Amino acid sequence: MVVHNSKVLLQLVFVIVVFLPITVFAYDYYYDQKPLFLTPYLKAGKICQAQQLAQTKVGGRTSYSxxxxxxxxxxxxxFLWFFPAQNDWDSAPVLLWLNGGPGSTSMIGLFTEIGPWNYCKSAGLVDNPYTWTTDHNVIFxxxxxxxxxxxxxxxxxxxxxTEVSRNIYSALIQFFNxxxxxxxxxxFITGESFAGHYIPALAVEIHEKNLVSDLKINLVGxxxxxxxxxxxxxxxSDLEFELGIIDxxxxxxFKEFQAKVNIALKNENYTAAANVHITPDTSGLTNAYNILYDEDRSNSLFDFxxxxxDIKTRNLIHVGYTPFDSGTAVVGLKLQVEVYKSQAHSVEFLLQTRQYVVGFYxxxxxxxVPVSSVSCVLRSLVWEGSAEFLNSNHxxxxxxxxxxxxxxxxxxLLNIVVRAAGHFVPTDxxxxxxxxxxxxxxxxxxxLT
Structure with a gap:
């Protein structure tokens, strides 16, 4: 068992892209086309022009980026990449998808989980039969x-x-303009992993802004x-022990160190919590996000x-010369204190309003992030439906x-355990x-249906 400092911890535990070769995100060529900035057009009231400039066609699908x-x-x-629903987009629900990290690109969700296609080295873009973009408008x-x-x-x-939510909210207002x-x-706001911090905080931000803003976002859940x-x-540790991964x-x-972490958290000493936090030895597991993944499967997830x-793709999605970077080191370190701050209070707030569907899977x-971790949070929440949830049928x-x-x-409140799936449920x-x-x-x- 190794004790990690906060920087290493973020790279090992909280950042989904931990298993990628670092060269995956290298900016290894020069490209002189500029990114498409949509904000000036929206400020000038040139909405149609903004739509026309942002529109593109990738893999046979019309989208906007x-x-x-x-x-x-x-x-x-x-950066936003928006896929209108193939069916009745004018009335279809709008979904915002956020990957976690902190610092994980939402292109992971697009290309490996819920987008219109997956990307394979041997075949290129392959249609995803279970894409969420058929009947839903999806923003990545x-x-x-x-x-x-x-x-x-x-x-x-x-x-x-607070800063994260403020920036996302600004982007959403511009999107709906x-x-x-x-x-x-x-x-609906959707996503995974450290988005368990992003999403509740953003939902509260939208709730509060809707009370005073003329343009209200129709947040349902x-x-x-x-x-x-x-x-x-x-x-x-209990799951890994039961599976024979650790002794x-x-x-x-692990439990001894976790007890120290919890004391630090109780005292709101988040730096101390980061310094003593550890990850259990996974004893050769290729991918801790799904114990059944082998090395080939882990690597192929990120062929996208x-x-x-690719320069042609960059041209199509209007990013120009902007580097593509996981942002792990900078983004993760800047938010390292937030990693250790619970967002349970935001979940409680959303539940107490009785205005929103609050779903977890x-x-x-x-x-x-095993089943027990999510269950631990949900069973400890204090709200009007606490007793009902604790006594609910599985x-x-x-x-x-x-x-x-x-x-x-x-x-x-709705909580789902998905059989035969790991961290990336839509992928599995x-x-x-x-x-x-x-x-x-x-x-x-x-x-709830």
Whole structure:
């Protein structure tokens, strides 16, 4: 068992791209075309021109991409790639997808999980039969600045979730100004992993801004996969022990250090928590995000980076010369204190309003954010439906006649365990994930289907 400092910890535990070769994100050629900044057109009221400039066609699908400037004084620009629903896009729900990290590009979600295609080295773009973009308008956003194609010109990286949420909110307002026909549509925030911090905080930001803003975002709910919400609850040692990945001695070792972390967290000493936090020895596991992945499977998940860096692709998606960077070192370190701050209070707030569907799903094969970690958070929440949730039935959930997982519901809270899936649930169980999405998006507070 190795004790890690906070920098190494962020790279080992919280950043999904930990398994990528570092050269994947290198900017290894010169390209002189400029990025497409949409904000000036929107400010000038040139909405149609902004749409026309942003429109592109990749893999046979019409989509829109470009940059929203979220803080002009800093030169903060967030990259967005928007896929209108293939069916009835004018009335289809709007989804925002956020990957975690902190510092993981949402292109992971686009190319390996829920986008219209997956990318394979041997075949290029391959249609994804379980894409979320058929019946839903999906926004993929690289955030915070420094992540993926998003960037800051003056080093104004986010230092806390307040800044993160403010920048995302600015991008969303610009999006709905660019596509005013979608303002009335149902809006859900979706994502995974450290988005368990991003999403509840953003939902609260939208709730508060809606109280005073003329342009209101029609937020109906959130849906977060393998949600990293509270470090105090993240304990994979029991699961790894039961699976034979670590022995009893290492499990006890982990629990001793976790107890020290929890004391530091209770005292709000987040630096101390970072200094003593450890990761269990995974004893040769190729990928802690799914215990069944072998090395080839782990590496192939990220073949899309070759495609995304290609000059032709850059031209199509309007990113120009902007480097594509995981942002792990800078983004992760800037937000290291936020990693250790719980977002359980934001989840409680959303539940207490009774205005939003609050959904979580977790793949049972993940040892980074295991089922027990999410359950620990949800069972400790204090809200009107606490007792009902604690006594709720763990109901089998079937898709096309097959057992897909188990569901617990109470009030406006829904928790799903997905069978035979790891950290990237839509990658591992695409059909089940799509079924789950449709179930959650069609639900309303007090009427979970």
């Amino acid at each position: 470009g940059y929203f400037t979220t803080e002009e004084s800093c030169g903060n620009n967030l 956003l690289d955030q915070p600045v420094g992540t993926g194609f998003s960037f800051t010109e003056k080093g104004c990286y986010a230092n806390n979730l 660019m596509f005013p026909n979608l303002r009335k549509n149902v809006f 959130i849906l977060v996969g393998n949600a990293y919400i509270d470090t105090a609850c993240v304990d994979p 009893e001695r290492r499990r006890e070792e 980076t070759t495609f995304i860096k 977790t793949g049972q094969l993940d040892t980074v 109901t089998p959930w079937r898709v096309s006649g097959r057992l897909a997982g188990w569901i617990n519901t109470a009030g406006n 169980q695409g059909q089940a994930a799509l079924n789950m999405l449709k179930t959650v998006v069609s639900s309303r507070p007090g009427n």
